[in-house]
Amino acid sequence: MKPLRTSPRPEARRTGNAFIIASMLLSLCIISLIKARYCAVPFGKLQESAELELAMEALRMVTAKRGDPASKGEKEELAAMDLKKPLCVETSRRSDVCEAEGDVRVKGSWQTIFVHPSLASQEWKMKPYARKHDRPALAHIKEWTIKPFPDQEPAPTCTENYTIPAVVFSIGGYTGNLFHDFTDVLVPLFITSHHFHGDVQFVIADAKSWWLSKFSLILKQLSKYEIIDADNDQDVVRCFPRVIIGLNFHKELGIDPAKAPNGYSIMDFKEMLRKAYGLERPTAEPSGDQWDVRRKPRLLIISRKSSRVFLNERGMSDMAMSLGFDVRIADPDVATDLGKFARLVNSADVMIGVHGAGLTNIVFLPAGAVLIQVVPLGNLEWLARDTFENPSPDMQLKYLDYRIQADESTLSDQYPKDHPVFTDPQSIHKKGWNELSRTYLENQDVKPHLGRLRITLLEALNIMSHSRKMTQ
Numbered sequence: 001m002k003p004l005r006t007s008p009r010p011e012a013r014r015t016g017n018a019f020i021i022a023s024m025l026l027s028l029c030i031i032s033l034i035k036a037r038y039c040a041v042p043f044g045k046l047q048e049s050a051e052l053e054l055a056m057e058a059l060r061m062v063t064a065k066r067g068d069p070a071s072k073g074e075k076e077e078l079a080a081m082d083l084k085k086p087l088c089v090e091t092s093r094r095s096d097v098c099e100a101e102g103d104v105r106v107k108g109s110w111q112t113i114f115v116h117p118s119l120a121s122q123e124w125k126m127k128p129y130a131r132k133h134d135r136p137a138l139a140h141i142k143e144w145t146i147k148p149f150p151d152q153e154p155a156p157t158c159t160e161n162y163t164i165p166a167v168v169f170s171i172g173g174y175t176g177n178l179f180h181d182f183t184d185v186l187v188p189l190f191i192t193s194h195h196f197h198g199d200v201q202f203v204i205a206d207a208k209s210w211w212l213s214k215f216s217l218i219l220k221q222l223s224k225y226e227i228i229d230a231d232n233d234q235d236v237v238r239c240f241p242r243v244i245i246g247l248n249f250h251k252e253l254g255i256d257p258a259k260a261p262n263g264y265s266i267m268d269f270k271e272m273l274r275k276a277y278g279l280e281r282p283t284a285e286p287s288g289d290q291w292d293v294r295r296k297p298r299l300l301i302i303s304r305k306s307s308r309v310f311l312n313e314r315g316m317s318d319m320a321m322s323l324g325f326d327v328r329i330a331d332p333d334v335a336t337d338l339g340k341f342a343r344l345v346n347s348a349d350v351m352i353g354v355h356g357a358g359l360t361n362i363v364f365l366p367a368g369a370v371l372i373q374v375v376p377l378g379n380l381e382w383l384a385r386d387t388f389e390n391p392s393p394d395m396q397l398k399y400l401d402y403r404i405q406a407d408e409s410t411l412s413d414q415y416p417k418d419h420p421v422f423t424d425p426q427s428i429h430k431k432g433w434n435e436l437s438r439t440y441l442e443n444q445d446v447k448p449h450l451g452r453l454r455i456t457l458l459e460a461l462n463i464m465s466h467s468r469k470m471t472q
Contacts, residue, residue, distance in 0.1 A: 087115070087146060088124050088245075095130040095188065095249035098146055101242040105156050106166065108203055108230030113168070113243060114156055117148040128205060129170045130188045130249040137173040137184075141206055142231075144168065144245060158239035164199045165242035167192055168230070172206030176334060179253075179357040179387065181211075186218060187255065188247035190269050195261035198224040201240070205230045214338055217276040253360070253391035266394045273363060277339045279346040284368035284464065296326040297464060299457070300345060302353030302361070303331040308376055310354065311410075311447040319450050323457055325350070332358055350460045352402075354446060355380065359388050367396035370460040374402045374448065377409040378440030379425040398463050402448060402456050410445045 088098035103116040124146040131137040149155040169189065174180035193200050200223050204212070207229045212219070219227065228238070250256040257263045274282065299320050303313060310316060317327045328348070332341050345351065345364040352372040353359050362371050371392055375384045384401060392399040406412050406422055415421045421428060421439060429436050 087120055088126060092249045094132060096126055096132055096246055097192070097248055098124060098126060098245040099243070100146065104240050104243045105158060106168070106203060106230075106238045106240065106243060107156060107236075108205070108228065108233035108238070109235070111142050111144045111205065111230070113144065113146045113245065114149055115146060120146065120148050123147040126246060127170065128168055128246040129173045130184050130247050131173060134173075141170045141172040144205070146245065156237045159236050160238045162201060162238065162240045164201055164225075164240070165196065165244065166201040166203050166238070166240045167247075168203045168205065168243060168245045169247050170205040171208060171211055175208070175211055177357050178332070178360040181215065182360050182363060183253050184249075185247070186215065187253060187266070187269060188249045189222060190272065191248045191250065191255055191260050191264070192244060193222050194264060194268070194272070198222065201225050201228065203228045203230050203238075207231060217339060218273065221272050221276045251390075252386055253363070253388075254394055266391070267367075267396065270363060270395060273342070274346075277342040277346075277364070279342060279364060279366075281346050281366040284349045284366045296324055297349040297461065298347055299325040299327050300348035300351045301327065301329045302351065302356075302358040303329050304354060304356060304358065305331055307442050307444065308354040308356055309445040311445050312450070315450055316448065316453065319454055320457055323454070323461065325457070332361065349464055350457070355384050355387070356441075362388065362392065362395060362397060365395070365397055368398070368464070370398040370400060370464060372400045372402060372456060372460060374446060375404060376440055376444050376446060377404045377406060377411055378421075378436070378444070379429065380440060398460075400456055400460060402453060404446050404448070408447050408449060410447075411440075411443075414443070 087100055088096055091097050100113070100115045100119050102119055104119075105114040106112075107114070125143055126146075127138050127141045127143050129138065129141050167189070169185070169192075171185055173184055175185060193202075198221075202219065202223050202225070204227055207227075212227060248259075250259055253266070255264060255266045255269060257265045273279065301310070301313065301316065301320075303310065313329065317329060320327050328344065330341065330344060341361065342364040345361045346366060348365060348369060350370040350372065351359075351362065351365060352374065354374040355376060359371070359373060365371065371388065373384050373388050375381060381403070389399050389401065406417075411421055425440075428439050
């Protein structure tokens with residue numbers, strides 16, 4: 001008779017499982033120590049977060065296989081590991097965002113945020129501006145540190161206490177250029193803060209008083225509270241229940257509703273702008289009033305004075321008026337009253353301009369309006385596409401472009417016809433952004449053929465609902 005087999009003893013099984021768990025925990029500790037020692041900037045590393053999640057899942061699986069409830073010590077250890085998940089994550093190729101909830105203390109003048117040790121076991125560093133790989137942009141932005149309370153001394157004493165969350169961000173970088181004002185700061189700020197419905201405190205680093213003044217009406221739509229200038233906050237320690245450091249970026253002048261809180265879109269952003277500046281026209285369609293059909297469609301020409309200038313601006317205006325347009329010409333700059341200019345843009349049915357920051361004013365155009373982007377010579381279609389063509393449909397705008405030819409560009413006066421500037425633009429592109437910009441953006445003015453431009457303006461009229469009603 002064969003001897004009966006006996007099952008392993010429960011004590012041996014528990015001992016083996018405990019050994020496995022202890023080994024895995026020891027491995028995690030070693031990995032954490034190595035990363036803390038050699039990874040100076042651990043934030044934004046999704047890989048680290050994934051590794052921790054995998055390890056946690058493995059531990060849960062081992063515990064589940066045992067069929068035994070975890071001991072009190074095991075529960076506490078697992079809970080501590082859950083609490084110390086990375087505070088900072090990469091939200092897109094352009095932005096990193098750190099978030100802490102609990103006992104969070106902000107000392108703005110030190111660019112330091114202290115958190116309870118249960119939230120983090122190491123320091124995290126970041127520059128809260130949505131161009132994380134752009135060295136020129138980050139060169140003038142101060143670095144912030146998120147760190148646990150000191151070990152050998154008391155935590156910084158709160159001098160101001162809040163019951164609302166805070167958002168910490170920088171307005172350094174390329175701000176002052178309207179395109180960057182919106183795509184790097186204002187749209188990401190909307191994504192990050194609009195769902196708080198104004199109950200959020202802005203803590204702004206690298207503050208510029210003129211910038212805060214220029215965009216004050218937008219900032220007031222997003223926060224009910226006076227802005228805190230972090231750099232001039234002296235010895236104040238502000239304590240918040242939740243702090244977000246950095247802004248979420250989705251795409252140029254755009255919002256991905258699938259990623260945004262509450263499914264917000266760029267149209268919600270435009271609606272916020274309408275409230276901020278009292279813009280009257282949500283759409284470019286006529287109101288239905290019997291006198292409204294007599295209103296001429298309005299063309300707004302975005303003028304430039306330093307580069308990419310329309311050399312025949314007056315001729316363009318006269319030709320457009322002959323087609324039935326009411327023409328306005330405007331040259332916005334840093335000192336322009338943004339509210340006044342927003343209302344002018346909102347009155348337009350068609351807006352035309354050479355590629356540049358001025359076209360950022362599409363955010364104020366009514367839905368159904370037409371944007372005509374004049375693309376300078378130099379194989380710059382990719383740049384035109386990424387900056388203004390792609391955002392247009394999400395803003396419910398019609399998009400057309402007019403591509404400058406060699407005989408419409410002042411580059412033909414500067415270089416011979418067989419120069420690589422004309423024959424091989426990619427060779428200029430390969431020299432880097434500075435050379436591309438110097439050649440094709442900074443040193444080029446344009447003179448569109450009026451006959452060819454006329455065809456583009458007629459196309460704009462044909463796709464406008466307003467023009468269709470006028471011809472009935």
